[in-house]
Amino acid sequence: EVQLVESGGGLVKPGGSLRLSCAASGFTFDTYTMNWVRQAPGKGLEWVSSISSSSSYIQYADSVRGRFTISRDNAKNSLYLQMNSLRAEDTAVYYCVRVAATPRWGQGSLVTVSS
Amino acid sequence: QPVLTQPPSASASLGASVTLTCTLSSGYSSNKVDWYQQRPGKGPRFVMRVGPGGIVGSKGDGIPDRFSVLASGLNRNLTIKNIQEEDESDYHCGAEHGSGSNFVLVFGGGTKLTVL
Numbered sequence: 001e002v003q004l005v006e007s008g009g010g011l012v013k014p015g016g017s018l019r020l021s022c023a024a025s026g027f028t029f030d031t032y033t034m035n036w037v038r039q040a041p042g043k044g045l046e047w048v049s050s051i052s053s054s055s056s057y058i059q060y061a062d063s064v065r066g067r068f069t070i071s072r073d074n075a076k077n078s079l080y081l082q083m084n085s086l087r088a089e090d091t092a093v094y095y096c097v098r099v100a101a102t103p104r105w106g107q108g109s110l111v112t113v114s115s
Numbered sequence: 116q117p118v119l120t121q122p123p124s125a126s127a128s129l130g131a132s133v134t135l136t137c138t139l140s141s142g143y144s145s146n147k148v149d150w151y152q153q154r155p156g157k158g159p160r161f162v163m164r165v166g167p168g169g170i171v172g173s174k175g176d177g178i179p180d181r182f183s184v185l186a187s188g189l190n191r192n193l194t195i196k197n198i199q200e201e202d203e204s205d206y207h208c209g210a211e212h213g214s215g216s217n218f219v220l221v222f223g224g225g226t227k228l229t230v231l
Contacts, residue, residue, distance in 0.1 A: 045222040047219060050219070059219060102172070102175065104161070107157075
């Protein structure tokens with residue numbers, strides 16, 4: 001069974017940092033592009049970042065470029081999102097997502113940026 | 116990159132049918148779109164993928180036959196027949212665009228479906 005399990009969310013002050021992790025299982029992780037997608041409270045879905053299977057291609061939304069860094073460790077079947085210089089508007093549930101083949105989403109990890 | 120447009124809300128009576136619309140911006144008539152169901156407090160759940168010719172691949176796990184898609188021009192619509200209480204959810208459409216160095220995911224604003 002395909003599973004994506006996010007962790008690392010929590011409450012952080014503006015300007016702070018947080019690192020999200022996503023543990024993948026049930027599929028050949030190192031053959032898929034992976035993504036982070038977020039959803040602010042009461043809002044729609046917003047793509048954050050993508051990383052290709054071998055990390056050759058990395059993309060960011062304009063809203064996070066220069067502050068967030070996506071990475072992966074194929075040996076550990078894990079995806080990461082390092083979030084620096086966090087702002088109140090980054091408050092959201094962050095989802096780890098595989099879009100190719102049959103799309104799969106994790107359960108999400110809540111990040112709250114507040115003083 | 117394409118823009119996906121969804122109405123913010125829709126409603127239908129129990130047992131009736133409803134069609135949720137997702138419209139691609141001009142110039143993207145060949146794009147595929149994914150439909151997701153999001154129940155309150157839960158993460159998005161894949162429903163099915165629709166391309167210019169209709170459904171692409173298989174439906175998501177546990178998606179009943181009452182759910183179907185239809186493509187027409189720039190529209191990638193999701194129809195739910197014999198609506199049940201458990202269908203009350205937010206429905207999102209999303210699409211991949213580009214590849215390699217210009218890959219991006221785009222999403223519509225989502226439609227909140229209310230079952231009357």
